[in-house]
Amino acid sequence: MKPGLLSSSGPLPPLADRVAEDLGLSTVIDAMAAGDDFLAETARTVLLSVPVASENVVYRQDVLADCLREPKLGRELYELAGRAVEAQRAAARSVYFDSPETLLNQSIATLTSFVGLLRELRSLVDRYRSRVSSAGFQQFFAMVGDQFDDEYLASATARIGQLGLDGNLLVSARLGAGNQSEGFALRRPERQARGLFRRNTTPKATYKLPYGDEAASRALSSLRDQALAGLAGAADQSARHVLAFFTTLRTEVAFYLGCLNLREALIARGAAVCRPTLHDSAFAFAGLYDPSLQLRLDHPAATNDLDAGGKPLIMVTGANRGGKSTFLRSVGLAQLMAAAGAFVAATAFTTSIGTGVFTHFTTDEDDSLTSGKFDEELRRMSQIADVIGPYGMLLCNESFQSTNEREGSDIARRIIDAMTGAGVRVVFVTHLHELARGLYEDGPPAVFLRAGRDRSFRLHEAAPEATSYGADLWKRSRSLAEMPASWSTS
Amino acid sequence: MLVCMIVSPPFAGLFGAPLPQEAREPGYFADLQLDQLVEAVVKGRERHNLVPAFSARLDDAAAIEQRQSVFAELADEDLLAAMRAFGDGLARCERQFEAAARVRHPRQAQRWRLNAIASYVSVVDAAIAALEKSAGLRGWLDWLREYRASADVAAMASEARALLAELGGLRYTLSISGDEITASPFADQEDLNAGTLDTFERFREGEVAPHEFDLRAGAEMNELHAAVLDLVVKLFPDVFDRVARFVDRHPAVRHPVIDVVERELRFALAWLDFIAPAQRAGLPFCLPNLRPAGRLEVTDTFDVLLAASRAPVTNDVALGDGESVLVVTGPNQGGKTTFARTIGQLYHLAALGLPVPGRSVALHAPDAILTHFDRGDRAGDLRSRLEDEITRMTEMLPKVTNRSVVILNEMFSSTTFADARAMSIDVLRDVLDAGAVGVCVTFIDELSRLDPRVVSLTTSAGTFRVTRGRADGEAHALALATRYGLTQDQLRARIGAHA
Incomplete structure (x- = not known):
């Protein structure tokens, strides 16, 4: 899922630095950035990228026209996406060592913030929906309304709730190439509502750690880590996918904010700008x-x-x-x-x-x-x-x-x-x-x-x-x- | 070695004779930079001991042609990929046997042996399947089919696969609570990992690199894995017993013919992989036509070692009727030495049966390649350098026959011009009289007019191309443009390629 306000953006061509230097691009970039490093970086990347097809250029020109008509829209989106990035950084800062359990907890915190921001995004979109006319904003707004409805936001909140585990783990496994257990996936334990008969016929084999054996305890905690790694990875991956959505949104909006900044700077000097x-x-x-x-x-x-x-x-x-x-x-x-x-x-x-x-x-x-x-x-x-x-x-x-x-x-x-x-x-x-x-x-x-x-x-x-x-x-x-x-x- | 004792059709490998495991480095290797070339070719494959195979020249045309026919068949890219997979598969099989010898838990060791046997069978099956889709290497296909169809191999293959599938299909849960681990057969509880990914799937735009935990556990983890494995064996005892009996029945599996072919393919792949970047860059390679002694006809050849790092110059060269020695003159840095070395390398590489640099190459399989290069970097004063040169030259000349190739590079440069001219003329006359093919790089113009059997070649500084006669006075600018790929034709093609 992409915000799609810039449509596609090509890679940086090999000689981009040279072109930027020869054309004196840095002064233009500074005016676009108006002191914001992220705006500068984005402007530079978008301007120097391999050009997109001309229908995509018109698409961007239309989005830019909306931004010009509604100057606060761009700034609000930029600020909201910025808070998502900051939420992720704050959660990462509170982690001091790298284990599946800490990563899982960090991901739970990040995802919780993200769901709140998605809710805010939806209300922002509701406010502006009738005030934009570009294909870019219209499809973005439609997507937000469609993908982040109340039902979805509630299901995401419920899922995040299941990730907080208590001390006991139930994990499925299979044998790896050397007959070691692997392919761990955390399972939700079944409710214990079964009859006596059923439980007795389920084959079971139990291993109890030798009492006071520290090496064995360390090994067991390694096994717990391995069992949790998959779930922590899944939660982390999910958080990063959502973060990527916000990061992309921030980057795309940043380009248009840069264009507005440059326009202001040139007009202030009495110069003209035009839509090509x-x-x-x-x-x-x-x-x-x-x-x-x-x-x-x-x-x-x-x-x-x-x-x-x-x-x-x-x-x-x-x-x-x-x-x-x-x-x-x-x-x-x-x-x-x-x-x-x-x-x-x-x-x-x-x-x-x-x-x-x-x-x-x-x-x-x-x-x-x-x-x-x-x-x-x-x-x-x-x-x-x-x-x-x-x-x-x-x-x-x-x-x-x-x-x-x-x-x-x-x-x-x-x-x-x-x-x-x-x-x-x-x-x-x-x-x-x-x-x-x-x-x-x-x-x-x-x-x-x-x-x-x-x-x-x-x-x-x-x-x-x-x-x-x-x-x-x-x-x-x-x-x-x-x-x-x-x-x-x- | 039960499996090895089956009756096979006579098949002595792809090349007809096994590649040598040892060989002396030929005397011309350093002069022709073949030592560097071979080092580059076998880089990363040192454990296969391929240097002797690239050092020992064949002088029998039939043996060379046998190897050429294998390379011709490997031009089929699918077949080549399959033969690469054959080598990779055998290496994997080997690593699995090594793992089996390393682990202590018997159930783990048995599993590695089972893996190794299954890998071996898969390698054989994959080779047969690939060969059946190709027209190449029929003799080997026949052998492999017969081998694979033999009762012992067939039974071993199906049993190994069945056991492996059974082990792979075992599913169980581990319940970890306090200091207890309880194993049970899997009962289809909901997967939280997948459920989480599923909830946020709509945000996925391409992959994010998974978080890498440093979960390296100490040796104690092996003990715990073994303990858990014991639990799993208790849940499913029967299959583990059958695995144990199976691997005991098959202590060794590899057939010697497989080893011979593996080595031949490693030799072929080392060369083909080395020349692949140059081929992708559009440089031609071909299998030489073997001719009677003295015939030489080459188009678009180049220095294959240089081609690994940048686009080399290509050259045409031919000896017509009554011609036997090429004398190369021209400005310094004009590519003369590179040219001489390229021709020398061509004879060696052709005599290994390899595809060689060039659009077309016709030459003979020499009885000897003799080189004399100025070793200016050697310590000592001019006098001893000259003595050393004369000694080397007088030892070399008697070995020259009408089947030899002689490469002379800037001989006697440490003496006076007059002396060098007189001595060089004598040397060149000896080479001419012996009837050998010669390449002589020199700063002495007279050598190019010495005899009707001498062909005069010159280089030009701009293009590095070697052509008959004098440089054609081509403008320096055009030469430069050509060198940078900026002539009109070159540019059009380059820009067009980005359309």
């Missing part, structure tokens, strides 16, 4: 910005607009410090968040839910021509090829500039052709002019964006230029006069 539109092949946005940058700024961050249509490749060239990397991060973060069912940092965002976002960023600013670095870049690209599938998104930031331009362009071109040919969407920031020019002349369908030197940090559609602006930046940093904007050769 899903479309099989389109890729378009308006007012897209980098939320991670915005959260660190007091003024509005630069935004970009684009309609790439069905073109699989976006090539970004132009000035250093012109907003290229920020643009790349804004695309990556928006795609991650859209695929998770969250809001995105834009006024409008249309995309297809692919198979995940992968990043290939230069590891540092030092572009020295060492074969070791080039090797490392190739190795990282190969790791991406190990996991990326068709409909994935690959973000490259100045990849393969650690070798000479011809070789770097040659390698990059092969990779871009193969990736786009296999259905991967590629956004590639580069100073490799031979690469950009070649793709412009005869490459896969592509949009070419260029960063200007006008300090607007906005990109515009334009053919690649022959000159990079490294010299420009160099001169600027030397406090020389700024070059005129018409310096370029295009």
Whole structure:
């Protein structure tokens, strides 16, 4: 039984840490967490997981809309599930040694608390039932009403009552591989309402421990432990199944609380968020910005607009410090968040839910021509090829500039052709002019964006230029006069 | 040994001759890294003493082909799995006999013997069932059927199973109260364990790991178990008496033919398990075609030891009419030595009857594999190193025949270029004149032009592939892309695999 508010969530892909670091995800996560470590952990896991199918994304978007309309609903569910986790921890804390008997008692305490919380959950659901409209909340509420009715809660309470045993044990057994007794199962003793005749015909054999034999007493207590282990294990397993239900509920709600927190933080800075539109092949946005940058700024961050249509490749060239990397991060973060069912940092965002976002960023600013670095870049690209599938998104930031331009362009071109040919969407920031020019002349369908030197940090559609602006930046940093904007050769 | 004395059809094992239990390590083992290879192959199977079986080369084509036919039949995955189960089952049977010898309570010892006999029968039955579903290993199937059908084995099998089922079906309750344990036949009281799980079943989403108690009891627990067993014997005395009589009648069960086949299968499985990861990674293996001396034709071979850790380079190589020696030149770190070693290993592995690395392999069964590798790591000054080399070389050359394989790696690198060239030419001439197959890795280009019987091979640093003639000047970038699996074709295939 699952709450089902997130529907399914995929596993973390192998390169998730890298993607998080390259995209500056931690600032976003901090805003989602608002100081709660569990919210942070959940947000990170959900955002970086292998994306779910697009119908599941819409399902989450609808649940999020309910949470936005009823902000207290999410917090109440989160708090209730949190108390279940705390009840389990409190019971575990009171146990000092590991024996079947102590585990059994601990499980009885935990299960008793859980049944009380299930009762509370049902009354919470009754209060909110008419106020939600998403499929997610409706099925969750229906499930709670159906599974935790009075009859069930009473039977669970009765069962917990039977687990408190007195000193005598009746246990069934069979012979194991070495003729030792095993397969113990605790039995409820039959009432002694039988006639004398019946009792006398039941075969019996009795062993009485030798008086004062300590070793034999220890052995008997071991046998009791073995006999009880099965019941203690069953009670413990039951408690953990119920706990898993509450833990899952807490995790699922935590993700939506995180989304609300992030939205508040961005709106407080005057920025917009939107619910993304899903479309099989389109890729378009308006007012897209980098939320991670915005959260660190007091003024509005630069935004970009684009309609790439069905073109699989976006090539970004132009000035250093012109907003290229920020643009790349804004695309990556928006795609991650859209695929998770969250809001995105834009006024409008249309995309297809692919198979995940992968990043290939230069590891540092030092572009020295060492074969070791080039090797490392190739190795990282190969790791991406190990996991990326068709409909994935690959973000490259100045990849393969650690070798000479011809070789770097040659390698990059092969990779871009193969990736786009296999259905991967590629956004590639580069100073490799031979690469950009070649793709412009005869490459896969592509949009070419260029960063200007006008300090607007906005990109515009334009053919690649022959000159990079490294010299420009160099001169600027030397406090020389700024070059005129018409310096370029295009 | 009552059971062993039945009349069987003549059957001497799968390979026709038992695998050796002892063998000297061949002189070329270290040079060709066959010592490391064999160590890797038998890792975790040390108690089966398989190293001699992997050391002793066959030089008779018919004997090699007999083994190859067994490997060909083991290509049937179901059959292979069944033969693995055969070995596992016999090991389990052995452990049960050991347990019987270890325990003191007679009823417990009898039970372990009964388990062991039943395991043995099950192993035989499972092998027959698997062989009947397969087309392979008919001779062994015939033997097993006859063995299993013999009156003694058949009676033993059915009785063991019946007794085991009877013991397994005994159900009783123990009532523990104070310092008393009372055993009674089971009377169907309600199961609290199952009832509890059932109540909370609706919450189950996948398994949770069961709580592991540390319930290791001391030796005193054995005494209590024995006491409880005595109670159970009192409840059901008859079946325990029959078990005792049965195991007394069957003190030993294993037939010697079973031992021979078990060893052969352990040998085969050790190799097949070792190459399995490489096969799964798409690397080809094949059973070599055995040819007259001097013929060599190989496609897509590779270093099988290297393949265990990463994707190796594959190479094609052939000796045409009138060709007998491969001279390999090229840049350092280009894969020359690996190539020479790979060819040497190929001859050894082929002569064991094994599937070898390569898409197709044709070669002969050599009378000798002779290697000369620079042992630069050996202590001593250059002069004594050179003396040592010359001694080894002069001892080796007279052994070369037209059925031999000679692998020479960077000979005489510790002397001057002129001297090395002159001496190397002499060595190569001897090998050529003897008519042996040779692989010679060298930094001396002239050797590749020494004689029409010499084939010149070169390596390129980027790809590590060995090809005829000079390197083809392929761009470094493409070579690198290939190495990382990033060419267009490679990438398409890799991405497509995640669709």
